Amino acid sequence: MEIYNGKAARKLIRENKWMGPTPSLAPGFTQANLVIVPYKYAFDFFLFCQRNPKPCPVLDVCERGEYTPILTAATGDLRKDLPKYRIYKNGLLTEEVSNIVNLWNNDFVSFLLGCSFTFENALMTAGIPIRHIEENKNVPMYITNINCLPAGIFSGNMVVSMRPIPRNMVDKAKEITSQFPKVHGAPIHVGSPEEIGIVDINSPDYGDRVTFKGDEVPVFWACGVTPQVAIMRAKLELVITHSPGHMFITDLKDEELKKL
Incomplete structure (x- = not known):
């Protein structure tokens, strides 16, 4: 299997050339869980992560309406660079999609959480x-x-x-x-x-x-799927996450996260 870095792996995913789970893709590069919430819920979610750092370790947070995580992948696009996304409406999983370009709006706040991969x-x-x-x-x-x-x-x-x-x-x-x-x-x-x-x-x-x-x-x-359980319970009108196992691949090297 060809070995990819983070940027090349994201390009592969963005072009729909990798549609499946990502654990074996770009070994050595940090993978992340994604949670996107409306701005009015962003502080509550950040606090939930801060109080539960084992399942919800925060790697990066985008400003309102931004979809490029500048700390972890300066060329990334959170609307396109995951193989599969989950859409939750009023606490129910309604669909899985390969990109969220058509769903995006400038009220979203995006969180990247650490992944055990x-x-x-x-x-x-x-x-x-x-x-x-x-x-x-x-x-x-x-x-x-x-x-x-x-x-x-x-x-x-x-x-x-x-x-x-x-x-x-x-x-x-x-x-x-x-x-x-x-x-x-x-x-x-x-x-x-x-x-x-x-x-x-x-x-x-x-x-x-x-x-x-x-x-x-x-x-x-x-596991960083923990927020999906909390999201379903909270019954927010709209939340977007990664599909379990289908992660965002950053430019960070795994070794960089040791004891940070």
Whole structure:
């Protein structure tokens, strides 16, 4: 597979030449979750992120009406540079689209949140398998029973992503991912899915089921899909997000986010 940098990956997506999940695209470049809200809700959402930094670590915020995230991708266009977007109206997911040019208006405020795809390259470099990449799938994600701290109109439960990790590599995975606090950091739970409200590990709420091999245990990281649960609960008239697994690829290198 050809290796892309952030700018080249965004061009590929913008030209509709990459339509699927992005974990294997542009390895080494930081990927981000997207949330776009009307201006009147922007402070409440920023406060929700500030109070829940594990699932909602803020990487960049655009000014009202702007769609280029100047801190993370100065040539980016948040209207076109994600493979798939979700449109929520009054708390309901109404459609998924490949760009939002026709929906854009100058009242929007866009947030980019850290994504756990960022630390996967470091895990693989250390010899830790990443099953959804091996199987060319989207990472499995689950809604938990862990309550987020509310802020204004936003509240809800934390979403986590899961990766099967060999038991003898769990401590190494914790150590590596703890070095990336801006992209969810260390796991929030290991093993026993039922302890965090996950009834069936083989039926993720988002993403795809992946295979467990040998002596592997489920390891769970806070996930940037968490705001989508809060958005549905808040029943805002219009919100736009990334589709789970279909991220915005920045110009930041993963290594730049270590311990920042």
